[in-house]
Structure formats: C-alpha cells, structure tokens
Amino acid sequence: MSWDDDELRHPEEEPAVDVNVKFSPERSLYIIRAIAPGERANLRGFTGQTKDVYMDFNASLFESIPDFNCSDSLAESVSETTSEDQQTPHPPPDIPYPRLYFSRNRTLLENARDDPNSLLVILTNVQVDKSQEPERIAITADSALAKPLGARHNIESPWRGGDMSMETPKAWMKLRVMRNVGRIETEITKEMEKEIMRKAYTTARVGLDNVTGAEATLEGADESVTEREIVEGFMRAVLGPPEEENDQTKIVLRKLKEECNLHQVPLRRITSYTENLTTFPAAEGFFKQVYHVQNDDSVVVQTFREMTLLQRVTEVVCLLKLRGIPNIGQITEMLEDETGDMIGLSMVRYQQTLKQYTHSHSHHRITAHQKYHLIHEMLRALQGIHECGLAHRDLSEVNMMVNESDELLEDGSRMPLLYMIDFGKATFCASEDVRKWWVQPEEDAEDGPNPNPKTEKELEDACAKLPWVKGTPDHGYKMSIQTLPKSRVDTTPLPHMIHPQAEDVYSLGVIIWKTFTETEPWQGILDTDLKSLRHQIQDDYRIQRILDKEIKGDFSRQLVSMCLKVNPLDRRTADEILKWIETPHIMGALIREWTPEKDKPERRGPPARSTGGAGGDRGPVEKRGRGRPKRAAPTQGGLQNGLA
Structure with a gap:
C-alpha cells in the first residue's frame, strides 16, 4: 500500500486559525x-486487525495532542514551540502536521x-450512560479540537478476507491540532x-442551523427542553462559554444572528448577490435601497443606508417575530458583509405597492368587493403586528404591497392580496423586547424616530410606562393631533407620551378612508398645510363634521370614526374593528355603500298608493325645489330587498 505524501508542514503556510475559539450560534x-x-471500545466492526491498523496509522495524531501521552521526544519539541498563554503547539518545521x-462520510x-x-x-x-431525562443520553469523553x-x-484498501471489516481506513487528511479540551461531561440526544x-x-x-426551534420539543422530554438546547449544551461543553464582549455592537x-437561527x-x-443585482435600485429612500435580482424574480435585496444600529436591529427583529404571520412581508435572509456586519436583508418580492395598484385601476375602478378585501387584509395585518407586541408607526400606501391573485371574488373581480412591509420605524411595545434589543446610544448620538433611553435607569422607566412611549412628530395627513409637528421641519421630541398602537389605528383609518372613497381625505388638504390640518383634526366634533360631509353611508362613516378619535384610548383596536367588519350584515352593508349607483341592482318595493284612475295609475308626483320630483320613501320591505 502506497500513496503520495502531503507536504503540509509549516503553520505560516496555512490560513490563520483562532486557537481560542469559543461557542457561537453560527459555528x-x-x-x-x-x-x-x-x-477499550466494543464497537461493531472495530476489532482485531481493524483496530490494530487504526492504532498504528493514527499514532502520530495522538502524539500531537498536548498532554495526551506524548512520546518524550515529541513532547520536548512541542514544549519548545508552545507559548505560556496558548495551549496549541505550532509543530516545528521538521515535524509535519499529523494525519x-x-x-465513512469522507466529504464532511x-x-x-x-x-x-x-x-x-x-x-x-467515551463513556455512555442513561440520563435521568427521557430522550437524552449522558456522556463523558476526552475531546480535542482540530482543523x-x-x-x-x-486509500484503495488491499485487505480482503480475514477479520478485516468494511470499517478499515478509506481516506486520510492532515490536521492542525488546536486545543486539548480535556474531559467533558454533557448530554446528547438519542x-x-x-x-x-x-x-x-x-x-x-x-x-x-439544522435543529428545530424553541417551539418544538423532543418527544417525551420536559416541555422546557428542546433539541436545540441539548445540541447547544454539547457545543458549549466542547468549545467553552462565549467570551465576554464589551463591544455593544x-x-x-x-x-x-442567534434570533435568525431560531427562526x-x-x-x-451580500457578495453572493452583487453581480446579479440591478444597476440602479428599484426603490430608494433616505434609509434604504431596494434592488431586484436579475436571475431571481422571487426575492428583492434591501440594503441599509442612513439607519442607526437600533433601526436596523428593530427592522430585522420585527420581521423575524412576524415570520409566518398572514399579510406581512416575509424576510428570507439576513445579509452581512465580509466583517460580519449586518448591512441588509432579502425579502419575498411582491408585484406592486398599494399606491400603484389603486392608480392602475383609475380607469376601471376597484370594485366594492376588492375594496372590502383590501381593508380586511389591512386590519388583519395590523392585528398580527399588535398581537406580537409591536407597532408599525409608518403606515402608508407605499409600505403596503399588493399581489393580484387569479382567485376571483364574489363579484367576479380578481382577489388582491396585501402585505405590510418596512419596519424601520417600528416600536417594541413589550418590556422584554425593549430590554433585550436596547442599544445604548453614544453621548452625542441623535435620536431617531423613536427616542432611545440613554441609561439603564431611563430604560427601566420606559419599560414601566409601556405601552406609552416617547416619540417625535410625524409628517403627513395620516397622523393624529398627538404627533402633528409644529412646522414642516419640526423633529423635536414630543413633550407628551404617545400610544404607538393607537397611532397605527389612526393612520390606518385615514388609509381606509382613501381606499373606499378613492379621494384624498381631509377635503384634499396637502400634508404640508399643517395649519389647516390642525384646525380640522383638533377635536372629535370637527372630525365628525368632516366625515359626515365627505363620506357617504352610515356604516362607512362608522368604520372610519372608530379609528379617528382624538383621544387614543377612544379608538377601537385593530382586533375589534376586524371583528366588526366581519359581521355578515356589516360586511354586506359596507359593500353596498361602496358599490356605484349604476352597478346596484334595481330596488323593487311595493307600488305607491294609487290616487284613482284606471289600472291603478299613480297620481301626480309632488313637486319640490326647482320642479324636481320628490322620490317616495321606500317601505321597510323595499329596504330589505335593496339590502339583500
């Protein structure tokens, strides 16, 4: 038996390897x-000559492991090249790396x-024993780390027959022994x-990366113990606990990254996408750029620009918490650069924004059933966001995406599928999330859209006041009087606390208003006309007067009125509004109010009372105004027929 030798001898010829490796989730x-x-090992197929072959061939490997019964000559040469603060020896030039x-499983x-x-x-x-816990095995073993x-x-094996089994050596590779971990005691799965x-x-x-998440437990095991936790325990036993980090970033x-693995x-x-991204971004804002992938129309790549660490973390964490929630844009990957810094993410690609969808139907209007379905999906998305302890805080027609499905609605129109995106300005409303993802700002750092506690004391004070939070002014006609700025350039933190989820409801109420009326809310006031807007939304009475004037239909006005209250605590929650519009007679009434008159079925009520004449002819119609006939009021039966 012969083979070509491997000339790997000198450590300086190989890439640097961190010998003080510690546990990390991505390892x-x-x-x-x-x-x-x-x-003494009683393993199937590992007896007799097979055992002797391995003992002879791997003898140099065991000699190269520090403190592992080294021969005197090798131990002496190893000690000369081992520093006091590093356990791993660098073999001298005349001693090659061991084989x-x-x-089996050679490619691994x-x-x-x-x-x-x-x-x-x-x-x-290795010693294997039963564990006190089901589905777990206790082990003790000596361990060493190598690369x-x-x-x-x-190796083309020359052995045939005898007591040589199929377990004989099939290949060899050189190793760099990094550390003798010593004796470990831990548990593993069956x-x-x-x-x-x-x-x-x-x-x-x-x-x-290949075990189940925290929501899945091992069969028969304690509900609090998952396969992931057992695997992590084994890895920590071998690698040691992670080093204490002082760098907050x-x-x-x-x-x-641990949260990404969990979900x-x-x-x-990001370099794996670089060559296939479009030259220019498909969408661009102050905080991020969105690119299409030329060879893959199922995803888009979003890169961060002027976002603080907290904003980047908040967006990714929100998308992870909302993974699998209906009507939410879904994250597919987190993107990092060569240094491991988070610089973007990839998401499922959707067809168009809500603004583009409504504009494309300007010549053939969105049907009443499509309007109802869009609004229902908006409310369902917001319900999911709030149930996860989050607030979006930047709802708009460009932060909602729409796919046109081939499935048809009741009136024969194509069903629109809506997805909320862009959580860069989102807010955590649960204290555990606020504490877990708090990033202490630098002394001279400017506040983002959500002022960040500067000290741990401020952090605890902020958690105690949840769901009320500090905020900055919001610019646009979708915002309430609580967050309306004093001027077009006002970014000064607000003097009062705001309820972020209630502010979401207010913003969505304005979007709903625009969706079913297909007109600009607040009598078309521009979002830059702050004085006029403040005048109209400063109290419930003024708001209701505008709704009575601008919105036709009692149920439509009631829907918007549930959202647009001055006091945040007077606004209904997304869950309450969703249940209300799902009530069958409410749903029917809303669709009828949003159906154009020309498309409504003709109302058929009982004939008007006859005033005499052959054949029950109707008498003269009462005149009013400028000679226009006064329409007779339909009877109750007529109303029911019209609403049926």
Missing part, C-alpha cells in the same frame, strides 16, 4: 469518535476544512448517540 462541529491507545485516517471533513466557522472535534475514551488541512487522500458514539472514525456534523449582532432565517454574504 458547526464535525465530530469523529476515535479510539485512543489503551482504550487522521478515517472511514472537506466541509470542515472549507467552512471558516467549522471545527473538527475528536472524542476518545482539517489540504486535500483528502483516498439520535446523536446513534450517529456519533456507535461508529468509530465516522464523521458526523452538529450545528444549531458585537453583542447585539450576535444576539440578532430558521439563514445568514448570507
């Missing part, structure tokens, strides 16, 4: 159970070599025990 471990000299001979070691976040764990002297190097060399502990020199992979980004949202380098 993967590739595990091999090895059999150390003198270890690891192994049997190449993955461990190529992935910078991956390490190889070598377990020896595969160079090419994989396959599946891990089956895949790792029962087979010698077979590679297996463990990572948090790194701490927050680490937690954010099964992958991390991806």
Whole structure:
C-alpha cells in the first residue's frame, strides 16, 4: 500500500486559525469518535486487525495532542514551540502536521476544512450512560479540537478476507491540532448517540442551523427542553462559554444572528448577490435601497443606508417575530458583509405597492368587493403586528404591497392580496423586547424616530410606562393631533407620551378612508398645510363634521370614526374593528355603500298608493325645489330587498 505524501508542514503556510475559539450560534462541529491507545471500545466492526491498523496509522495524531501521552521526544519539541498563554503547539518545521485516517462520510471533513466557522472535534475514551431525562443520553469523553488541512487522500484498501471489516481506513487528511479540551461531561440526544458514539472514525456534523426551534420539543422530554438546547449544551461543553464582549455592537449582532437561527432565517454574504443585482435600485429612500435580482424574480435585496444600529436591529427583529404571520412581508435572509456586519436583508418580492395598484385601476375602478378585501387584509395585518407586541408607526400606501391573485371574488373581480412591509420605524411595545434589543446610544448620538433611553435607569422607566412611549412628530395627513409637528421641519421630541398602537389605528383609518372613497381625505388638504390640518383634526366634533360631509353611508362613516378619535384610548383596536367588519350584515352593508349607483341592482318595493284612475295609475308626483320630483320613501320591505 502506497500513496503520495502531503507536504503540509509549516503553520505560516496555512490560513490563520483562532486557537481560542469559543461557542457561537453560527459555528458547526464535525465530530469523529476515535479510539485512543489503551482504550477499550466494543464497537461493531472495530476489532482485531481493524483496530490494530487504526492504532498504528493514527499514532502520530495522538502524539500531537498536548498532554495526551506524548512520546518524550515529541513532547520536548512541542514544549519548545508552545507559548505560556496558548495551549496549541505550532509543530516545528521538521515535524509535519499529523494525519487522521478515517472511514465513512469522507466529504464532511472537506466541509470542515472549507467552512471558516467549522471545527473538527475528536472524542476518545467515551463513556455512555442513561440520563435521568427521557430522550437524552449522558456522556463523558476526552475531546480535542482540530482543523482539517489540504486535500483528502483516498486509500484503495488491499485487505480482503480475514477479520478485516468494511470499517478499515478509506481516506486520510492532515490536521492542525488546536486545543486539548480535556474531559467533558454533557448530554446528547438519542439520535446523536446513534450517529456519533456507535461508529468509530465516522464523521458526523452538529450545528444549531439544522435543529428545530424553541417551539418544538423532543418527544417525551420536559416541555422546557428542546433539541436545540441539548445540541447547544454539547457545543458549549466542547468549545467553552462565549467570551465576554464589551463591544455593544458585537453583542447585539450576535444576539440578532442567534434570533435568525431560531427562526430558521439563514445568514448570507451580500457578495453572493452583487453581480446579479440591478444597476440602479428599484426603490430608494433616505434609509434604504431596494434592488431586484436579475436571475431571481422571487426575492428583492434591501440594503441599509442612513439607519442607526437600533433601526436596523428593530427592522430585522420585527420581521423575524412576524415570520409566518398572514399579510406581512416575509424576510428570507439576513445579509452581512465580509466583517460580519449586518448591512441588509432579502425579502419575498411582491408585484406592486398599494399606491400603484389603486392608480392602475383609475380607469376601471376597484370594485366594492376588492375594496372590502383590501381593508380586511389591512386590519388583519395590523392585528398580527399588535398581537406580537409591536407597532408599525409608518403606515402608508407605499409600505403596503399588493399581489393580484387569479382567485376571483364574489363579484367576479380578481382577489388582491396585501402585505405590510418596512419596519424601520417600528416600536417594541413589550418590556422584554425593549430590554433585550436596547442599544445604548453614544453621548452625542441623535435620536431617531423613536427616542432611545440613554441609561439603564431611563430604560427601566420606559419599560414601566409601556405601552406609552416617547416619540417625535410625524409628517403627513395620516397622523393624529398627538404627533402633528409644529412646522414642516419640526423633529423635536414630543413633550407628551404617545400610544404607538393607537397611532397605527389612526393612520390606518385615514388609509381606509382613501381606499373606499378613492379621494384624498381631509377635503384634499396637502400634508404640508399643517395649519389647516390642525384646525380640522383638533377635536372629535370637527372630525365628525368632516366625515359626515365627505363620506357617504352610515356604516362607512362608522368604520372610519372608530379609528379617528382624538383621544387614543377612544379608538377601537385593530382586533375589534376586524371583528366588526366581519359581521355578515356589516360586511354586506359596507359593500353596498361602496358599490356605484349604476352597478346596484334595481330596488323593487311595493307600488305607491294609487290616487284613482284606471289600472291603478299613480297620481301626480309632488313637486319640490326647482320642479324636481320628490322620490317616495321606500317601505321597510323595499329596504330589505335593496339590502339583500
């Protein structure tokens, strides 16, 4: 048996590897159970000559692990090249990196070599015992960390017959031994025990990216223990606890990446998209740019611009919390640069904004059934946002996307599907989220749209006052008197607290008004005419007078009036309004009020009272005004027929 030697000898020829590796959620471990000299292991297929072959071939590997029964000559040379503050020896130039001979799953070691976040764990002297908890196995083992190097060399086995089994060495790779972890005690799942502990020199992979989330528990296990927690416990036992971090940005980004893993949202380098992005953004604002992907029309790439760390974190966390919620734009990936900094995200691509959708129907108006369906989906989206302990705080026609479905509504029109997007100005309304994602601002940092507590004391005071929060003025006709600015350039923090979810309801009420009337609210006042707008919305009486004048239909006025109250506590919640419009007779009344007169079915009531004459001819019609006939009031039966 012969093969070409591998010339990997000098550490300086290889990429630098952090020998003081610690646990992190994005790290993967590739595990091999090895059999150390003198270890008694009763494993299937690992007896007799097979065991002797592995012992001979992997002897140099065990000698290269610090404090692992090294031969005197090698231990002496290793100690000369090992610094006091670093356990990992750098082999002297005349001693090559050791080889690891192994049997199955050979390509996995190449993955461990190529992935910078991956390490190889070598377990020896393994003892497996039953755990007190179901679905778990207790283990103790000696462990060492290594990094595969160079090419994989396959071996054409010369053994045939005898007691040599199929478990003989099939390949070898060079390793850089990084650290002797020592004895570990931890627990693993039954599946891990089956895949790792029962087979010698077979590679297996463990990572948090391929286990279930916190909502799924192991069958028969305590409800508070998940497969993810057991795997994480094993990884921490091998790697040690994460190092304490003083850099607040790194701490927050680490937690954010953990949250992405929890919600099964992958991390991806932005460079993988760079060549396929459109030259110019499809949409652009002060805070972000949105690009289409030329070879993939199912996603869009959004890059952050002038967003603070808190704004970036808030947007991504909101999208993660809302993952799977109906009528919410769905995140597909978090994007990072070469340094690991979060610089954007990718999302599902939708057809058009609500503003574009309504404009495209300017020549053939949106039907009453389409209007009702859009408004229903708006309310359902806002209900989901609020139930997750969030407030959107930037609702508009360009922050709602619409897909036209092939499914038809009752009147034969195409069903519109609505999705809310853009959570850059969102607010956390639950104290646990506020504390978890708080980013202490720099001393000279300017406040964003949501003033950020500057100290831990201010943080606790803010949590105690939830759901009321500090805020800044909002610009636009969709905002209430509570957040209306004093001037077009006013960004001074408001002197009073605001209720962010109630402000969402107010904004949505104005959008609903515009959707079913297809006219600009507030008598067409521009959002820059703050004086006129303030005059109209300063009290409920003035608001109601405008609604009575501008909106036709009692139920339509009632719908908008539920949202547009001056006192935030007088506004109905999204959940209450949604249940109200879902009431069958309310739904029917709204659709009839939004149906143009020419499209309404002809009303058929009982004939008017006859005043004599042959054949029951009607008498002369009473005149009023400028000679116009006065329409006879329909009877109750006629109303019911008209509303049926």
